[in-house]
Amino acid sequence: MTLRLHDTATRSVRDFVPKTPGHIGIYVCGLTVQSVAHIGHLRSGVNYDMLRRWLTHSGFEVTFIRNVTDVDDKILVKSVQSGQPFWSIAYANKLVLDADYRALNVLPPTYEPLATAHIPEMHELIAELITRGNAYESATGNGDVYFDVPSYPDYGRLSGQKLDDMLPAGDAPERDKHHAADFALWKGIKADEPADASWPSPWGRGRPGWHIECSAMARRYLGAEFDIHGGGLDLTFPHHENEIAQSHAAGLPFARYWVHNALLNLGEAKMSKSLGNVIDVEAVRGMGIRPVELRYYLGAPHYRSRIDYSDEALREAATAYKRIEGFVQRAVEVVGPGRPKQVPPAFAAALNDDFNTSAALAVVHDTIREGNSALAATDETGVRAALTEVRAMLGVLGLDPLDDAWGGGDTGSELKPVVDSLVKLALEQRAQARARKDWSAADSVRDQLKNAGIQVEDTPTGPRWTVGEQH
Structure with a gap:
């Protein structure tokens, strides 16, 4: 590799x-x-x-x-x-x-x-820096210890900044420092801070x-x-x-x-606690977005690409994942779950090129299109080949719909058997209504399931249900 x-x-x-x-x-x-x-x-x-x-x-x-x-x-x-x-x-x-x-x-x-x-x-580590002449104690005797930035000539190389252009480090009063850019290694205990948030040190209690x-x-x-x-x-x-x-x-x-x-x-600002413009996992769940769909949303763009959040973009990502999930479910019904094999060369090449998950997921979607064509042609060999490749790729990204980690979607893994049983009971009632040609009763069962967030899709092998929007 x-x-x-x-x-x-x-x-x-x-x-x-x-x-x-x-x-x-x-x-x-x-x-x-x-x-x-x-x-x-x-x-x-x-x-x-x-x-x-x-x-x-x-x-x-x-x-x-x-x-x-x-x-x-x-x-x-x-x-x-x-x-x-x-x-x-x-x-x-x-x-x-x-x-x-x-x-x-x-x-x-x-x-x-x-x-x-x-x-x-x-x-x-602080003691080593003091011994080497790269750190010093505050002359005021307040217990602070600072790193001497000018003593390290390469300072700024990672970020491409020059020392003379930098603003003062705001972690302690400038009067205690040799240079405004010097930063605190150890902070002496302060009267306005909790007493238990400090530890003994060679330079006095602090943190x-x-x-x-x-x-x-x-x-x-x-x-x-x-x-x-x-x-x-x-x-x-x-x-x-x-x-x-x-x-x-x-x-x-x-x-x-x-x-x-x-x-x-x-918007124009990074999501930040200090700015108060934050959305957490519970808020996303409240929108009806499952954790697996949030993972897809966060992991699909290249890691160095900025994500501009919007509810619409999040829902689009959730829909894209549902299409992936839908293929896996339909393929499993035809050929079983199979065993994921090695990922395709194009997928590996994408991840080996600066870890480009966006390009890698494009390979996933291309393979799914091939798999859907095989499903339409009732080509079990083609379906099996596509399914094993798709599951292998999704497994590498932690997105395999059949991974036990997802616990069956929105329902917790401990509730999945209960939900399965209740939905199957409702589907049996619907099947009985259809058998006696009571279409009104059959549609009523389907509507009740839909109102509960359960989508029913009739397939050649029988009805299939999913949580959320229909694939």
């Missing part, structure tokens, strides 16, 4: 070569759990889950790390405002995040480190700065050098720029490739 990835640092597409043959280490910046995640956040989860699945399918052993920031300025502000412990706010939001990932069939990471569980590793967390946790789980560092495009600066500076200054080779997914915008 030759995977080509867009290299953010050089603005080019380069052949990817893993550090260790047969193994790939990936670190993805996870979320700050200050509130419930929105679908813009979840795009990152879906994009990197699909990449991970493709690499695994291609024969690599993947160690996938996705952290959780469970202490930061915004969480502490909410703690003070609400009177809740900061850890209670973080934990409650993480539970919702975990449920959202499960709903979208995002695989659990190999490890999911919490920032608050890795304070010693951060202390170690970590945002950027030091990821460098320390990446080293803890992936070593001094690893293959891919991922995250949203909005993290390029300052977060990833700062990670590179502090890691390289400490003598760590750090990430060999940087991958950034584009944002999901609502």
